[in-house]
Structure formats: structure tokens, C-alpha cells
Amino acid sequence: MNGPPRRGLHLDTPVQFLKGVGPRRSQLLSRLGISTLEDLLYHLPHDYFERSSLVPLRTVRVGQQVTVRGWLLDLQSRRIRGGRTLVSGVLHDEGVTLSLQWFNAAWVERDLRVGEELVVSGEVVSYRGRPQIVNPAYERADQDGELQAGRPEPRYPLTAGLRQRSLRTLVRRAWEAVADELEDPLPDEWRKDLDIMGLKDALHAVHEPSTMEEAQAGRRRLAFDEALSLQLFVGVRRRQLSRRKAAVRLKQVGELSTRYVRELGFEPTGAQRRVLRTILKDLSKETAMHRLLQGDVGSGKTLVAMVAMIWIAESGAQAVLMAPTEILARQHAARQLPKLEKLGLKGALLTGGTPAAERREILRGLRDGSIQVVIGTHALIQQGVEFSRLGLIVVDEQHRFGVAQRAALSQRGAHLIVMSATPIPRSLALTVFADLDLSVLDEKPPGRQPVSTLLVNESRLEEIYRRVRRRVEAGERAYLVFPLVQESEGSDLASASQAFAELREGVFSGLEVGLLHGQMKPREKEEIRRAFQRGRLRILVTTTVIEVGVDVPEATLMIVHHAERFGLAQLHQLRGRVGRGDEPSWCVLVASRGIGQPARRRLDLLTRCDDGFRLAEEDLRERGMGELLGMRQHGEVPFQALHPLQDTELVEAARSRAEAVLHSDPRLERTEHRSLARWLDHLGGRHPFWSATG
Ligand code: ADP
Numbered sequence: 001m002n003g004p005p006r007r008g009l010h011l012d013t014p015v016q017f018l019k020g021v022g023p024r025r026s027q028l029l030s031r032l033g034i035s036t037l038e039d040l041l042y043h044l045p046h047d048y049f050e051r052s053s054l055v056p057l058r059t060v061r062v063g064q065q066v067t068v069r070g071w072l073l074d075l076q077s078r079r080i081r082g083g084r085t086l087v088s089g090v091l092h093d094e095g096v097t098l099s100l101q102w103f104n105a106a107w108v109e110r111d112l113r114v115g116e117e118l119v120v121s122g123e124v125v126s127y128r129g130r131p132q133i134v135n136p137a138y139e140r141a142d143q144d145g146e147l148q149a150g151r152p153e154p155r156y157p158l159t160a161g162l163r164q165r166s167l168r169t170l171v172r173r174a175w176e177a178v179a180d181e182l183e184d185p186l187p188d189e190w191r192k193d194l195d196i197m198g199l200k201d202a203l204h205a206v207h208e209p210s211t212m213e214e215a216q217a218g219r220r221r222l223a224f225d226e227a228l229s230l231q232l233f234v235g236v237r238r239r240q241l242s243r244r245k246a247a248v249r250l251k252q253v254g255e256l257s258t259r260y261v262r263e264l265g266f267e268p269t270g271a272q273r274r275v276l277r278t279i280l281k282d283l284s285k286e287t288a289m290h291r292l293l294q295g296d297v298g299s300g301k302t303l304v305a306m307v308a309m310i311w312i313a314e315s316g317a318q319a320v321l322m323a324p325t326e327i328l329a330r331q332h333a334a335r336q337l338p339k340l341e342k343l344g345l346k347g348a349l350l351t352g353g354t355p356a357a358e359r360r361e362i363l364r365g366l367r368d369g370s371i372q373v374v375i376g377t378h379a380l381i382q383q384g385v386e387f388s389r390l391g392l393i394v395v396d397e398q399h400r401f402g403v404a405q406r407a408a409l410s411q412r413g414a415h416l417i418v419m420s421a422t423p424i425p426r427s428l429a430l431t432v433f434a435d436l437d438l439s440v441l442d443e444k445p446p447g448r449q450p451v452s453t454l455l456v457n458e459s460r461l462e463e464i465y466r467r468v469r470r471r472v473e474a475g476e477r478a479y480l481v482f483p484l485v486q487e488s489e490g491s492d493l494a495s496a497s498q499a500f501a502e503l504r505e506g507v508f509s510g511l512e513v514g515l516l517h518g519q520m521k522p523r524e525k526e527e528i529r530r531a532f533q534r535g536r537l538r539i540l541v542t543t544t545v546i547e548v549g550v551d552v553p554e555a556t557l558m559i560v561h562h563a564e565r566f567g568l569a570q571l572h573q574l575r576g577r578v579g580r581g582d583e584p585s586w587c588v589l590v591a592s593r594g595i596g597q598p599a600r601r602r603l604d605l606l607t608r609c610d611d612g613f614r615l616a617e618e619d620l621r622e623r624g625m626g627e628l629l630g631m632r633q634h635g636e637v638p639f640q641a642l643h644p645l646q647d648t649e650l651v652e653a654a655r656s657r658a659e660a661v662l663h664s665d666p667r668l669e670r671t672e673h674r675s676l677a678r679w680l681d682h683l684g685g686r687h688p689f690w691s692a693t694g
Pocket residue numbers: 266267268269272295296297298299300301302303421445446549551553580
């Protein structure tokens with residue numbers, strides 16, 4: 001692919017051969033994942049300016065979603081709390097002004113000049129009685145009269161140094177040069193059945209729509225393609241894997257699991273029983289199980305995992321439980337290993353912190369099969385640990401565990417259970433975890449008291465602390481959660497370490513206060529956690545390090561500082577650390593001074609809602625999938641057109657079509673599937689997400 005192509009431009013021609021793209025621009029484009037002309041065609045707008053909704057500035061009212069035009073009167077940038085930058089501008093037209101605020105977008109100041117004519121869009125909110133738009137999308141009003149009422153104008157994801165206008169021109173040029181080469185991989189009947197556009201029409205519709213409806217219809221087709229390609233890709237992959245025989249096939253289960261459950265002193269919930277039945281069925285099949293187990297915090301996923309692991313161990317194979325943090329691994333080990341021992345099973349804890357000699361010993365035990373159950377961190381399996389006969393891998397609390405990692409794990413033919421406490425809607429689960437079967441623990445153990453959740457202002461903190469003090473003196477235990485470990489420079493955001501120092505000397509003096517955060521050494525963390533568990537510490541000043549899995553039933557109070565900094569799903573997870581015993585529990589969300597109404601409304605939902613699914617859905621709507629799944633960086637979120645939440649029908653349709661195709665033709669070898677196969681091959685090379693699965 002080096003050197004200029006011989007005959008003109010093609011879909012796979014490197015983008016630098018397009019007029020207007022030099023070495024510098026092609027560098028910038030590559031940052032957006034664009035290297036060929038086809039990539040340019042597939043660089044889809046994330047939204048549109050709708051010129052038809054352009055309204056005069058003087059008619060703008062708070063609460064409206066508007067696009068307005070005006071001149072930039074003023075532009076300033078300053079540092080604000082949390083080390084962030086705030087760029088403020090004033091838009092002016094016919095004697096009326098509107099304030100514009102961009103958070104954390106210092107580049108806006110460099111991009112704009114006072115005096116420029118802009119088109120700006122966003123929701124108008126009121127701040128101190130004045131209308132403003134926060135983080136408005138903007139565009140220079142076009143000098144050469146391109147501004148046409150009625151035609152939506154695409155807005156593309158950009159990178160610094162590249163402007164909307166240039167990108168739009170490049171996409172247009174690429175379109176004119178190579179669009180005719182586009183082939184539609186979908187059979188005609190599908191298009192009719194599903195009522196979707198042809199590929200070429202769809203791409204044209206998203207890049208050059210005459211109406212928003214057209215742009216939407218184009219998006220819908222491309223969204224289907226994304227959903228379908230994922231389902232096919234993963235489907236092919238899954239078939240390859242499941243043709244791999246399971247390393248262990250359960251013939252029958254012994255009595256150890258029954259003894260284990262009896263010792264626990266409670267009855268499994270209906271949901272736990274149901275999921276265990278499904279798992280047992282899977283484990284007795286010839287092919288390896290790959291299952292996602294979703295369950296809200298406290299739904300009792302550990303019991304399910306342990307029973308499955310005991311079945312495996314009892315049948316003469318080995319089982320692994322991997323936790324995302326050292327703390328959690330140690331906690332699991334501390335609880336479970338003694339119970340396993342009682343059953344006559346040999347277990348071990350293996351983490352990054354395990355001393356070398358002990359480590360060697362454990363590795364030997366895993367190799368010769370004398371250790372049947374090992375608990376550790378996620379790194380455990382990746383470090384070339386050898387097993388005598390690995391039967392089951394359980395990955396705990398891990399929604400941030402990519403397709404590639406899962407595929408790597410399943411190489412060994414072991415059964416796989418991935419457990420996640422961030423419940424996500426089915427359509428999203430079907431896309432992001434398309435390679436897994438889905439089980440849901442939709443019932444909580446009985447007798448749980450919901451955590452009373454309050455939302456309060458920072459100004460009430462003193463009073464809250466006094467109450468915490470009284471309750472702790474009466475024997476309760478409290479978590480005080482802070483967003484950061486250390487005070488960052490120029491920020492007034494209270495941090496865990498600083499708060500710890502202050503609180504211990506101040507309002508909580510004389511009480512046993514401890515500090516726990518992610519940057520501490522594993523041993524220190526473990527000591528602190530134990531001390532808190534045993535009640536030697538009664539107040540734990542901490543960070544989100546306790547978000548996953550930490551289980552101290554005696555803790556009944558949680559104060560989350562700067563609550564607006566956390567996602568709803570994350571707050572729900574945090575809140576799940578209290579209310580684990582029989583005592584009533586409280587979670588107090590402390591909102592920082594000056595947060596806006598939307599942030600307050602968002603937090604308020606937590607005070608009314610205890611349903612992890614609902615909260616996760618809300619998070620998805622507001623913060624996007626990347627945030628929820630921990631795929632923040634560009635290129636990691638695998639979809640441009642698809643919104644798994646809204647496109648439920650497309651996702652289901654894609655899944656059933658893909659299943660039907662693969663059922664009859666698992667390797668896509670038939671003539672009628674040739675174009676699909678080519679297309680997939682092609683995508684595999686082009687998209688980081690897909691290639692990671694390969
Ligand atoms: P999670 O799904 O969040 O991982 P855990 O497995 O940690 O939940 O369980 C939360 C708590 O509930 C633990 O203390 C556990 O012992 C308890 N538990 C689990 N299942 C039951 C049950 N069926 N009845 C009563 N308590 C249960």
C-alpha cells in the first residue's frame with residue numbers, strides 16, 4: 001500500500017493521496033482512525049446543525065434547545081475548581097446577549113476570535129438569572145454563504161488542528177471520488193424486510209442529508225450494519241471456541257456444594273438456584289460455557305461462583321476466581337478459603353503481593369494439581385500460570401473486561417463465568433457481551449433493608465459529621481468517600497488524605513479513623529480493611545477503591561463527598577457497601593456548592609431509586625456507553641452509528657439474522673454469504689475493536 005496508486009483513487013487508497021491532504025493532515029486524520037478514503041466515508045457525523053431551527057437570539061428562552069446566530073463579543077479563559085478550565089464567551093445579536101460556557105475545553109479559546117460570527121447550539125439554562133448555554137456546539141457562520149436554511153449540517157468528531165469545515169470538504173471529495181465502488185453486503189430481501197436503506201444511499205444520507213429524517217434513516221442502516229457485523233464476528237468466534245471441547249465435563253455433582261451452602265446459614269434465593277441450574281446444565285455439556293452473570297450489588301453472586309467452583313473442584317479439576325483489585329481478592333480469600341478447607345478442598349490466594357517463595361509454592365501446587373481453587377487478581381491468569389487441569393474461570397466484578405481478554409481466557413477450554421454488578425440493559429449486554437450467554441440474578445436475599453439515601457448541600461456537612469460522630473460513638477461504622485486521593489494542585493476539591501488528616505484531628509478526634517485508598521501498598525490496604533472489618537477502625541476515609549465488592553456488614557453509614565463527580569451506577573455501587581447487614585443504613589450524598597440543576601436532578605434520582613438497572617440506564621443516557629463500560633478513549637467505543645440503548649430492535653434483528661446465517665453456514669462459506677464474509681474480513685482489518693477479537 002506504499003506509493004501512489006496506479007489508476008486513480010479507490011476505497012483503499014491512503015487518504016494522503018486525496019487533494020487537500022498533506023502529511024500533516026494525514027497525521028491528524030490518523031488520530032481519528034482514518035487512513036483510507038473508505039475510512040473517511042465511514043467517519044460519521046455525531047450530530048447536525050439544524051438550520052431550520054435557527055432562531056433569532058432575542059426569542060431565546062430558558063429551557064429551550066436552540067440554534068442561534070450572533071457575533072462573539074468577549075472570550076475569556078480561567079482556571080476553576082478541580083484544576084479545570086472554564087472558557088466563557090458572550091454571543092451578541094440585535095442588542096441581545098447570551099452567555100456561553102465551555103468546561104474543560106481550553107482549545108475553544110484558541111479556536112475562536114472575538115468578532116467572529118458564530119452559529120451556536122445547545123440547551124439554554126439559567127445561571128444567576130441570566131440565560132446561558134453550557135458546552136455549546138458551535139460553528140463559524142459560513143463566509144461563503146453555505147449556510148442554508150433547512151439543510152442539516154453534519155458535525156464530525158474532530159481532533160485538535162482539524163476543523164469541521166475542512167473535514168466536511170474532505171469527506172465530500174472522498175465521496176465524489178470513490179462512492180461508486182461501495183458494494184452493499186446485505187441481501188436485497190433483508191433491506192426490504194427491515195426497511196433499511198442501501199449502503200451507498202445511507203452514507204450519502206448521513207453526510208449530505210436534505211432533512212433530519214433522511215440523516216436518521218441513513219444512520220439507522222449504518223447502525224444495523226454495526227450491530228450485524230458485531231453479531232457475526234462474535235458469532236463466528238463463539239462457534240470456533242465452542243467447537244473447542246470443554247476441558248472438563250461434569251458428569252454428576254457430589255455433596256460438597258450442599259455442605260458448603262448448609263454451612264452458610266442461609267437459603268439460596270430463587271434466582272441463585274435458577275442460575276445455578278443453568279450453569280450446571282452448561283457445565284455438563286461437551287462445549288465450554290461462556291456466561292455473563294449480572295446481578296445488582298448484594299444479589300449474592302459470590303455464592304453462585306463458589307458453588308460452581310466447588311462442583312469443578314470436586315470433579316477433579318481446578319477453578320480460578322479473579323477479582324479486579326487486590327483488596328477484593330484478599331477479602332474473597334479470607335472468607336472462602338477456610339470454608340473450602342472445611343470441605344477438604346485445597347485453595348490458595350495468589351496476587352501481585354504474594355511473596356516470591358510462597359508464590360513458587362502455589363505455582364507448583366497449581367501445576368501438579370494439588371491446589372484445586374485459586375483466588376487472585378486479574379493478572380493471575382495472564383502471567384503464564386500453568387494448571388494441571390483448569391476447569392473453570394470466574395471473573396468477578398468485571399464489566400471493564402474486553403472481548404479480547406475474554407477470548408484470550410477461553411483459549412484453554414475452561415468454562416468461563418464473568419460476573420458484573422453494573423447491570424446493563426439487555427440490548428446493550430447483547431452487543432457489548434455478544435460473545436457471552438446472559439444470566440441475571442434478579443432477586444436480592446430477603447431481609448435486606450434499603451439504604452436510606454439523602455442528598456444534602458456541602459453547607460450541611462458539619463451537622464452531618466456531628467451525627468456521624470454520635471452514631472459511631474453508639475457503635476456504628478462509617479465510610480467517608482472522597483473523589484481523589486491527593487489534593488491536586490490548584491484545586492479546592494477535598495481529597496481523601498487531606499480530609500483524613502483534618503477529620504482525625506477535628507470533628508472525629510478521639511475516634512478510630514483510618515485511611516484507605518488505591519495508591520497504598522497491598523499489605524497496608526489489607527491491614528486497614530481488616531481493622532475496619534473487625535471494628536478496630538470505626539470510620540474509614542476512602543476513595544472509590546471500596547466501590548467493588550468490599551463487604552463489611554457492620555458498616556451502616558456512608559457519606560459521599562462531591563457526589564456530583566460520580567456516575568449514578570458508580571454511586572449505586574458505592575452505596576451497596578452499606579445496608580449489607582440487618583441494621584438500617586444511610587447513604588448521604590453531599591453535593592458541592594454551585595452545582596447546577598441537572599446535576600442535582602441526576603443525584604436526586606438516587607434518593608428515590610434503588611434499582612441498579614434503572615440507574616445504569618440513566619447513566620448511559622447521560623454519560624454514554626464509554627463512561628459506563630470504562631471505554632473512555634477514542635476508538636474503544638466500538639460504535640459510531642449504533643445506540644444500543646435506543647436501537648433495541650436493530651440489535652435484536654441483527655442478532656437473530658446473524659444467528660440464522662451462522663446456523664446454516666458457520667464459516668460464511670456459501671456463495672450467497674460471500675459478500676458478508678468479505679465485508680467482515682474487511683472490517684476486521686479496519687476496526688480496532690474487531691481486530692482485538694481475532
Ligand atoms: P454481590 O452480588 O454484590 O457480589 P455478595 O455475593 O457479596 O453480593 O453477597 C452479598 C451478601 O449477601 C454477602 O454477605 C452474602 O453472604 C449474603 N448473601 C448471599 N446470598 C444470600 C442469601 N441467599 N441469603 C442471605 N444472604 C445472602
